[in-house]
Amino acid sequence: GAASDAGPASSSSSSSSAAARKRTPKRRGASLAAMRELPVLSAEDCEAAEEKALERAVAVAEEAARRQQSGVNVRAIAEYSAKNREYVARAAELDQVSSKRDAARKEWDALRKQRLEVFMAGFRAITLKLKEMYRMITLGGDAELELVDSLDPFSEGILFTVRPPKKSWKRMANLSGGEKTLSSLALVFALHHFKPTPLYVMDEIDAALDFKNVSVVAHYLKQRTDMAQFIxxxxxxxxxxxxxxxxxxxxxxxxxKSVTIDPKRFAAAAGVPTGAEEAEARIAAGKASASAASPGPALADRTNV
Structure with a gap:
């Protein structure tokens, strides 16, 4: 039964393929006939066809561009212009502030330089005068001012050392009470010599001094009364x-209560010289001897030569 069913199916498929083979030559002939009927284009016709193709391509590109422009934010140009103006204004402000900063920095550097120059000039002058004052008060000692940091005088401070007569160099903390007083007075006198004032007030500066040093300080102050007043x-x-x-x-x-006394009146009434008059006489005698000991003009000229 199965064999009988397969027989008719195979016969039908073979008959359809045979029919297709019979129709294929007919179709090929029709295609060839249609190709023979196609017109032959001239060069002008080809150029016209190319122009039409280009026009269509341009139209497609323009349409695509229009579609892209439809999504662009037109306000971006205005926002850019506003931000650009703000940037230019801020840049101008920055330049102005920078110029002011540079001017302030230049002025600051000039002031620092001026401060250093003035300080060092005063420091050197006070150091030289301090040596002279301490040598005069102590009758042979020596004193020195030193910068703790020579590269930056304002960072660490100043070191004050003295050498009392017949002793070694010492700092202020290692001195006795009288030596501290003499050292302080020498520094005060050096400062007053560098920048004098018309009035000085001193409170018991001689409390820790012996008789000799009190006399030395008193006579020095008496000499300074020509240019200033001392209380x-x-x-x-x-x-x-x-x-x-x-x-x-x-x-x-x-x-x-207080009472004021004029020593000169009492001394004149008693017929004796006052301590101030004796001091003035000794000062005048010292100046006269100093001027007499100095060389004359001719000798001075020869010495200078």
Whole structure:
């Protein structure tokens, strides 16, 4: 039964393929006939066809461009212009601030340089005068001012060392009470010589000094009274005896009172010279001996030569 069913199917497929083979030559002939009927294009026709193709391509490109432009933010140009103006304004402000900063920095550097120059000039002058003052007060000592940091004088401070007569160099912390007083007075006198003032007030500067040093300091202050006025509080007679005026302070019945004395009037009444007059006489004698010891003009000229 199966064999009988397969027989008719195979016969039908073979018959359809045979029919297709019979129709294929007919179709080929029809295609060849249609190709023979196609017109032959001239060169002008080809150019016209190419122009039409180009026009179609241009139209497609323009359409694509229009579609792209439809999604562009037109306000971006205005925003860019606003941001650009803001940038230009900020850049101008920056340039102005930078110029002010440079000017301020230049002025600051000039002030720092001026401060250093003025300080070093004063430091050198005060150091030289300090040596002279300390040598005069102590009759042979020496003193020195040194910068702790020579590269930056304002960072660390100043070191003050002295060498009392017949002793070694010492710092202020290692000196006795009298030596500290003499060192401080020498520094004060050097500072006053560098920048003098018309009035000085000193409170018991001789309290820790012996008789000899009190006399030395008192006579030096007497010499300085030609250019300034000194108000000195003292309990040492060899100090206040050289004064031009004495003001005594005392207390009675819990009330403080004062009395002013002119030593010259009392000395004139007693017929004796005052301590100030004796000091002035010694100062005048010292100046006269110093001028007499100096060489004459001719000798000075020869010495200079």
């Amino acid at each position: 000195i509080i003292s309990l040492r007679n060899n100090m206040f005896e050289l004064a031009d005026r004495l003001v005594g302070i005392y207390k009675t019945h819990d009330v403080t």
